[in-house]
C-alpha cells in the first residue's frame with residue numbers, strides 16, 4: 488500500500504519526488520508559483536509530466552521512464568481531487584452528486600445511494616440531499632464536495648486549498664470536518680495556512696521554485712526552519728550563511744547565538760540563524776556590550792503588528808523587529824532611516840542549514 492511520485496516538468500522548472508504513507512496527510516506549502524498545483528495536477532492526471540513515474544497501491548499512474556509511456560486516465564487513478572471551488576454537477580441533486588463516484592465505479596443504484604447517504608451524514612449534510620448545488624451556501628457546497636470525493640473511496644485524496652474560497656465562519660467547520668475524515672486516510676493538502684498544516688497534516692513539504700526545499704513533521708519545521716519560507720511561516724527572522732566557530736557569517740554580517748549541537752559548529756558549512764522579531768531591539772546608535780549582536784540596517788517599512796509596531800529592515804524588508812508604539816515614537820522611526828538592530832546572542836538559534 489504505497490504512493491510515490493517522481494515527476495519533472497521542464498517548462499516549469501519542476502522536479503519533485505514524494506512518497507506518502509497509507510494513513511498519512513502531507514501538507515504542501517510554498518510561495519505563489521512554487522509548483523504546488525503542478526504537483527497535484529500531475530498526480531491527478533490533469534498534467535502530463537515530461538518524465539517520471541507514479542504508483543498508487545500497486546497501480547501505475549504513469550511511467551514515463553526511457554522507452555515507456557504508460558499513462559492511466561484521471562478517472563481510473565483511484566485519486567480524488569477537492570478543489571477550492573466545489574465544482575458540483577449543477578443539474579444533479581446533492582445526493583446524485585455524491586452517488587456519482589460509486590455509480591461510475593460500477594456500484595448498483597441502491598448501493599451507490601446508500602454510500603452517498605453515509606457520506607452525507609459524515610459531513611453533516613443529510614438534510615441537503617434533495618437540493619440542487621445552486622441552492623447551497625459556499626460552506627455547504629464544499630461539505631458536499633468532500634462527501635463526493637470520499638464516496639469514491641480514493642486511495643489518495645488531493646485537496647487544493649479547500650478552505651480558500653470559504654468565509655471565516657464556514658472555514659473552521661470544514662477544517663474540523665477534514666480533521667475527522669482525514670484521520671487514517673492518505674491525503675495531500677495544498678495550503679497557505681500554517682494552522683491547516685499543524686492541525687490537519689502529519690508532515691509538511693515546502694516547495695520552492697519547483698523543488699522540495701524542506702520536509703518533515705510540521706512542528707519540527709516550524710521550530711527549526713531551514714528555508715526562508717518555513718521561517719516566515721513560523722514568524723521568525725531567518726539569515727542564511729556559513730557557520731563560524733562562534734556563530735554564522737552572512738556577507739558582512741556576523742551573528743552570535745546558541746546551538747544545541749554538543750560539538751563545535753562545523754565551521755565553513757552552510758548554516759542558518761533564526762530569531763523572533765520580539766527579541767530584536769532598535770537603537771539609533773551602535774550598542775556595545777556582550778553577548779549581543781548589533782548591526783546597522785535601513786528601515787523599509789513600519790506596520791502595526793498586534794499591540795505593537797513591526798519594523799522591517801534590510802534588503803526586501805527581510806528582517807523584522809517588534810517594538811512598542813511608544814518606543815517607535817521616542818526613536819522617531821521612519822522608512823529610509825538607518826538604525827541598529829540589537830539581538831541578545833541567547834535569542835539567536837544557529838544550526839547547520
Ligand SMILES: Nc1ncnc2c1ncn2[C@@H]1O[C@H](COP(=O)(O)OP(=O)(O)OP(=O)(O)O)[C@@H](O)[C@H]1O
Nearest residue numbers: 498499517518519520521522523524525526694697
Ligand atoms: N498552464 C501553465 N502553463 C505554463 N506554465 C505554468 C502553467 N501553470 C503554471 N505554470 C508555471 O509553473 C510554475 C508552477 O506553478 P504552480 O501553479 O504549480 O504554482 P503554485 O505553487 O500552485 O502557485 P499558486 O500558489 O499561485 O497557486 C510557475 O512558474 C508557473 O508560472
